[in-house]
Amino acid sequence: MDQWITTSEAAARLGVKRGTLYSYVSRGVLVSRRQPGQSESLFDRTQIDSLAAAKHDGRRAGDRLLRFRAVATRVSSIRDDRLYLRGRDVAEVCAAMDFAAAARFVLAVDGPRQVATVDDAVIAAVDVERRIPLAVALIAAHDPLRVDRTDASARVLGLLPALTRAVPEIDWAHPWVDLLATTLIDNGLAASTTAARVAASARAGVFDALLAGYAALSGPLHGGAPAAAYDMVDAVVAGTPVERALADAVIDGRLPGFGHVVYGGPDPRARIVFDRIRHDMPDSPALAAADQLTARTGRPVNVDLASAVVARELELGPRAGEVLFQYGRTVGMAAHVVEEYGEAPLRWRGSPNGADRATS
Template identity: 80%
Template sequence: MQEWITTSEAADRLGVKRGTLYSYVSRGVLTSRRMPGQAESLFDRAEVDSLAAAKHDGRRAGDRLLRFRAVSTRVSTISDDRLLLRGNDIADICATMDFAAAARFVLDVDLPVGCPDVDLSPLAAVPVERRIPLAVALIAAHDPLRADRTDAAARVLGVLPILAATVPEIDLSHPWTDLLATTLIDNGLAASTTAARVAASARAGVFDSLLAGYAALSGPLHGGAPASAYALVESVRAGVDMDRAMSDAVVDGRLPGFGHVIYGGDDPRAIVVLDKMRDDAPDSETLAAADAIISRAGRSVNVDLASAVVSLELGLGPRAGEVLFQYGRTVGMAAHVIEEYGEAPLRWRGSNTGQGRQA
């Protein structure tokens, strides 16, 4: 029996749309791979058949496995492949605000509050992608108001220049990096914002809550994803065979820079950034390599590819995308933390089916 089936066959067997299949892959429910010369992704037949056969309370197993608790938020909304921050389309925000203005808008605060003087010299000994989380950890450790939730938004606004100064290798004032950071401010209840909200639910201070978010962000499938996309674009730009480069880049069945668990089509954040770069640098070899990959992949592009193109074109290094992710998402996570402070405490709790004691 054939072990791998096409996207169309898998979708037919499960009775779902193609976009739903890719969301299953993103969440680890199904495995897919891409073969040279193959127009569609291939799916493991056994996994697809098992998922199609399993039933639970009259629902498909996929629905059961992917069921999440509904949590409302006013920070961002995603609908019909549009991202809205505080009710405003991300494209409109990027057209009218730089990162600093967008941060004030999302945090709903005008003036920053300074943070305590902290010795940040330990940052020199860690990689660039570890500096922002470490800086926030040091600020939290020396903050006499660590448990005080007063002026949380203004205090986060106050630390943004400090965080920017921890990564002098990355010019955060460049129009492309500023734009990318703005698009990365928030994207709904992602792993990082959810982790930050869980900490805030226990009434951790705003900086300690941010640390929980940075921990989730550090995973290779979240904030670390741009590095894999960077390697892909760099290989193609260097002349590596397209199919080989794409095959080598696959991580856990995912082609970095493509597909998204939320967006069925192209990620609107990627469109904003790539369109800006095409306007500014139409002859860029990096953009040409990215466009060739997009054409060959035949999939919807996500912001990780845009991040890779920015980092590679500006010579910022493979981990710059993760740093820009941390910097931009600091604002969104803080906004979620502050919103969570207005909810009932300790509301985030999973169900325990065993008999063990819960503290």
């Protein structure tokens, strides 16, 4: 873990603006330094984390326990409706790398480490959307080093072939599948990523932390959303009026496949996948259905709609989108888990009315 962090990261960890950070320096609360060739000042990570604890708790945290803090991450970032993986635009990552190369890039590891083997027949006996979590649970159960945090990135890289074997119904080598999985690697601190980081903060092993992430991912407003989008696209392809398909698809007041909490315009991941489909198969019935739905709503699309088109056109079934989400996000969650291992433990604060809530 680097002792010195940039101004931007220090401000993010404290949950303040850069101007506030500079005022702390002028008042002697913090000390900064400049390095030749660095565009930003550098701050001592321990000093920043101690101040974060004092801000929220009214007293300095102990050396080993940081009671409250913001999460600063270098795995991904979102700026101006663009997604960056390790500082590189996701469109550039997808253009230059397949999923295997992108996984090595995001996990910052050269090669895999072997993991325990499990009985594929046991995994095949459950529904497709439960197989990846089950495979990871069984591998963790048979892994004598499951709480060992060393080589966690390499072990997750070694885990990926077992995950593809768990769902042989999907052609993992298909370029659309590979591309979609790459776009799904990470998207900031989503529910699944946050859940995995919380488990990692308690120093759970990487496989157990992934299971926490899969649990959050299973919700219909997260990893389950592509299934609802699939049903909507499938209905339009089958001849259901667009208005009826849209009305039937609403979940908890939200329309799957459209809008996103962190993007004001179209989801950049959806654009990447749709551009590939439109290039490869411009007369795709599923693509045409998605276009009709988009025209009727007038709303920006998100990656769940693109996932639905891929699954429908390749005849993968309605739950394939969730499986692809699990597979791609395994890499991102693991990268966050490894990052979290180098941090002081997380702790949230509750309040009677839900105000002034510590964030993840």
